[in-house]
Amino acid sequence: MRQRATRDPKPTPAGRVPVLTTAVLLLCGLLAGCGASADGAAGGKIELQFSWWGNADRAEVTNEAVELFERRNPDIEVQTSFSSYNSYIQKLATQAAGGNAPDVMQLDYRQISQYASAGLLLDLDEQSAISTGNVTSAMLRTGQSSGEQYAIPMGRTSQVMVYDSARWQRAGVAEPEYGWTWQDWSRAMRELGEATDRTGATDPGWSEDWFEVWLRGRGKGLYTDSGKLNYDAADLAEFWRTTNELSQQGAVSPARQTTQIDGSAANMPFGRGNALSGFTWDSAVGGFQALIGDSLRLAPLPVGPDGTPGQYFKPSMLIGVSANSPHPEAASKLVDFLINDPRAGEILGVSRGLPVNRTIRENITPTLTGLDKRIAEFQESLDGKLLAPPSAPPQGDLALQTAFQRDYDHVGFELQSPRRTAEQFLTNARSELQR
Amino acid sequence: MNVEAPDQQVSPPRGRPDSESAAADSATARNRPRRREGAAWVFLSPWLLGAAVLTLTPMLVSLYLSFTQYDLFTAPEWVGLDNYVHMFTSDPRYWRSALNTLIYVLVAVPLQLAVALAVALALNSIGRGKGFYRSAFYAPSLLGASMSIALVWRALFNDGGTVDDMLSTFGIDMGGWVNQPGWALLVVALLTIWQFGAPMVIFLAGLQQVPNELYEAAEVDGAGRMRRFLSVTLPMLSPVLFFNLVLQTIQAFQVFTPAFTVSGGRGGPADSTLFYTLYLYDRGFTASHMGYASAMAWVLLVVIGIVTALLFRSSRSWVFYNDKG
Numbered sequence: 001m002r003q004r005a006t007r008d009p010k011p012t013p014a015g016r017v018p019v020l021t022t023a024v025l026l027l028c029g030l031l032a033g034c035g036a037s038a039d040g041a042a043g044g045k046i047e048l049q050f051s052w053w054g055n056a057d058r059a060e061v062t063n064e065a066v067e068l069f070e071r072r073n074p075d076i077e078v079q080t081s082f083s084s085y086n087s088y089i090q091k092l093a094t095q096a097a098g099g100n101a102p103d104v105m106q107l108d109y110r111q112i113s114q115y116a117s118a119g120l121l122l123d124l125d126e127q128s129a130i131s132t133g134n135v136t137s138a139m140l141r142t143g144q145s146s147g148e149q150y151a152i153p154m155g156r157t158s159q160v161m162v163y164d165s166a167r168w169q170r171a172g173v174a175e176p177e178y179g180w181t182w183q184d185w186s187r188a189m190r191e192l193g194e195a196t197d198r199t200g201a202t203d204p205g206w207s208e209d210w211f212e213v214w215l216r217g218r219g220k221g222l223y224t225d226s227g228k229l230n231y232d233a234a235d236l237a238e239f240w241r242t243t244n245e246l247s248q249q250g251a252v253s254p255a256r257q258t259t260q261i262d263g264s265a266a267n268m269p270f271g272r273g274n275a276l277s278g279f280t281w282d283s284a285v286g287g288f289q290a291l292i293g294d295s296l297r298l299a300p301l302p303v304g305p306d307g308t309p310g311q312y313f314k315p316s317m318l319i320g321v322s323a324n325s326p327h328p329e330a331a332s333k334l335v336d337f338l339i340n341d342p343r344a345g346e347i348l349g350v351s352r353g354l355p356v357n358r359t360i361r362e363n364i365t366p367t368l369t370g371l372d373k374r375i376a377e378f379q380e381s382l383d384g385k386l387l388a389p390p391s392a393p394p395q396g397d398l399a400l401q402t403a404f405q406r407d408y409d410h411v412g413f414e415l416q417s418p419r420r421t422a423e424q425f426l427t428n429a430r431s432e433l434q435r
Numbered sequence: 436m437n438v439e440a441p442d443q444q445v446s447p448p449r450g451r452p453d454s455e456s457a458a459a460d461s462a463t464a465r466n467r468p469r470r471r472e473g474a475a476w477v478f479l480s481p482w483l484l485g486a487a488v489l490t491l492t493p494m495l496v497s498l499y500l501s502f503t504q505y506d507l508f509t510a511p512e513w514v515g516l517d518n519y520v521h522m523f524t525s526d527p528r529y530w531r532s533a534l535n536t537l538i539y540v541l542v543a544v545p546l547q548l549a550v551a552l553a554v555a556l557a558l559n560s561i562g563r564g565k566g567f568y569r570s571a572f573y574a575p576s577l578l579g580a581s582m583s584i585a586l587v588w589r590a591l592f593n594d595g596g597t598v599d600d601m602l603s604t605f606g607i608d609m610g611g612w613v614n615q616p617g618w619a620l621l622v623v624a625l626l627t628i629w630q631f632g633a634p635m636v637i638f639l640a641g642l643q644q645v646p647n648e649l650y651e652a653a654e655v656d657g658a659g660r661m662r663r664f665l666s667v668t669l670p671m672l673s674p675v676l677f678f679n680l681v682l683q684t685i686q687a688f689q690v691f692t693p694a695f696t697v698s699g700g701r702g703g704p705a706d707s708t709l710f711y712t713l714y715l716y717d718r719g720f721t722a723s724h725m726g727y728a729s730a731m732a733w734v735l736l737v738v739i740g741i742v743t744a745l746l747f748r749s750s751r752s753w754v755f756y757n758d759k760g
Contacts (some may be wrong), residue, residue: 092718097507114723118508165522255704256594256614262699272595399722402701409705413616432722 044075046330051081052106053088058351065347069337077241086206092134096120096322103325104334107151107318109142113227114395115320116145121319124149127332131340134357142315145392152339153315155283155353158379158386159213159301160311162270163201163277168296171195171276173392176299178381182214185302186191186242189251192276192337202269202278203252204392205243205411206261210279210301213311214239216387217304217307229395229429236422240411244418251389255412282375283316289371298378312389313379316353354379362412501730506723518730523701529731531706532714535620539710543624548679551631555638556668569639576632585626585696589613592622592697613697614708623708626693634679641675642668670755677754681746688739691716711735 066078095101123335143151173191180218187201204210221230246252253269265271265287270278301311321331345360355361410416503511578584591597594611612618653663691712702709719728
């Protein structure tokens with residue numbers, strides 16, 4: 001009865017029309033909002049999405065290279081987008097989870113195994129458009145997961161110690177050169193701490209990166225090739241005990257400065273002028289140059305007791321193709337262009353680190369000036385000396401990186417002994433890696 | 436919903452009309468509210484659609500995810516109550532974050548309300564320049580919602596920051612506040628307390644509702660300033676106080692932005708500003724344990740629900756509603 005009553009109205013037309021119109025208008029609005037981005041091909045052209053992280057300078061040269069690519073391939077249109085590292089990583093994860101990853105994407109070393117094992121990346125071995133003849137096999141291996149090539153490294157970077165040479169000289173401390181050991185480093189730090197009103201260095205105990213170099217110098221490493229932990233609590237406790245003792249002695253930065261480190265050069269004790277040196281990646285040296293000035297020098301990291309070098313050449317970033325891309329050939333063409341095309345190499349320069357492509361690297365090295373030139377010379381001085389880079393770290397390492405700095409706070413503020421903190425870190429690490 | 440109720444009760448007897456005209460009459464009578472109701476639904480539809488698609492669905496999905504292990508990349512895997520069990524039995528950092536949040540709520544909320552009330556009382560008695568002072572005191576809460584003020588806060592209380600510099604001229608050398616485990620939480624709480632604008636405005640409105648004759652009567656009875664505040668202002672203001680308390684408590688439990696920014700996203704130093712939501716974010720977005728993060732979110736929802744219910748229960752004994760008496 002009720003139902004019929006409602007369907008049996010005598011509507012005053014004037015009353016109904018606005019309601020219907022409003023409903024239709026609202027719906028149109030909704031549909032229009034959703035429909036705008038649905039189409040993949042614009043005017044019969046293949047449309048590719050390409051995104052990366054980086055600053056405006058990198059975006060400018062990348063877009064210039066992409067324009068050249070579009071001129072050479074009139075049937076392909078490339079939509080580019082970029083953002084800062086942290087938001088890029090999160091956005092990409094969300095896109096990938098929803099099956100909407102961009103066709104071509106810049107990837108971090110630590111993402112490869114996760115993305116590859118989830119089937120999100122295209123196996124590039126099967127893409128004939130991509131040639132990798134000019135990239136060393138050790139470097140290529142960093143883009144592999146279970147033997148398949150899922151990503152190609154774009155640039156290479158290495159760990160480096162940056163220091164203020166003027167102040168080192170004034171303090172009468174010998175400047176470092178390749179082959180100095182961790183013991184030499186500790187001694188230099190103590191001397192600097194005593195001779196100046198600053199500390200010798202940013203305390204390296206905060207980062208897994210520097211622990212890794214220390215470990216590799218002792219013939220170990222963070223992970224085995226199968227992604228298991230390759231060190232034990234005793235190793236970590238010894239590392240932390242050493243760095244923390246130096247911190248207590250005023251040889252490296254105190255905990256209340258070390259805890260402020262957030263990755264930016266400006267918040268490093270060295271960048272802030274509280275310390276006289278610091279470890280970093282050579283791709284990040286520019287930030288320190290701006291703060292320290294012309295007396296900034298680059299030196300290799302210390303080696304192990306028997307001379308084993310701990311630092312290595314790491315891909316500063318890699319490039320891969322989404323497994324869901326509707327245009328894998330076009331996407332592969334773009335990847336090949338970015339890695340191998342000589343003109344693209346000239347445009348891109350060292351915006352992504354020194355290119356891994358040997359020919360391109362040799363082509364552009366003479367054109368470099370200033371800091372870029374010094375970084376290139378620094379890398380050249382290490383060529384042939386370093387051991388092969390480790391395989392891509394396992395899924396879960398991202399969480400451990402932040403846990404490492406967090407837990408070192410407990411050592412630095414003397415809330416827990418290095419030994420106990422190391423054990424806790426490893427318990428946590430095992431469960432992160434298992435999940 | 437209220438519109439429909441009378442219609443349901445009335446329509447069955449009228450559904451069997453005796454004459455044509457009565458039927459037509461009742462049809463129009465029924466039809467009018469019903470059509471209006473239809474229009475209401477149409478106009479509500481954007482909001483309803485938003486609520487269903489953007490709030491309700493994600494909530495239900497997260498409830499499901501809380502019983503799974505889900506890393507965003509591979510399909511969620513059902514693990515039953517594992518997430519909840521792990522959270523309560525073998526995750527010390529979880530308890531650390533819960534404790535930090537509790538301390539924060541207990542410190543920041545009462546202090547913020549006290550400051551808001553004090554400033555509201557002061558502003559209420561000002562005659563000239565009322566508008567200016569109100570805006571000036573309200574401004575921090577407009578700024579406070581943004582990341583930038585948290586960054587400024589961090590710079591102010593940092594090692595070598597403004598506050599540090601000022602204090603060192605008096606011979607107090609702290610070496611920074613946000614970078615020391617004992618102080619960081621208080622600095623974050625201070626940022627919240629400083630943003631007392633919203634409760635202050637509500638207090639001001641409440642103060643203006645207090646009838647003047649009550650004060651006059653109290654004065655006649657020889658009540659001093661303090662007496663008048665305790666016996667007139669506070670009871671009359673208690674509903675507003677209660678409203679502010681509930682709102683600020685719920686907000687404080689969900690504190691995220693200031694701690695995230697001040698501690699550089701880590702909840703440091705040494706986990707001292709690791710709030711519940713910060714740890715939730717860390718689990719979900721840094722460690723990709725979306726299932727665990729979802730479980731944490733649901734526990735937070737339940738706890739906030741319980742705390743709010745307790746506040747409502749306690750209100751019976753201290754909130755005074757004028758209209759009842």
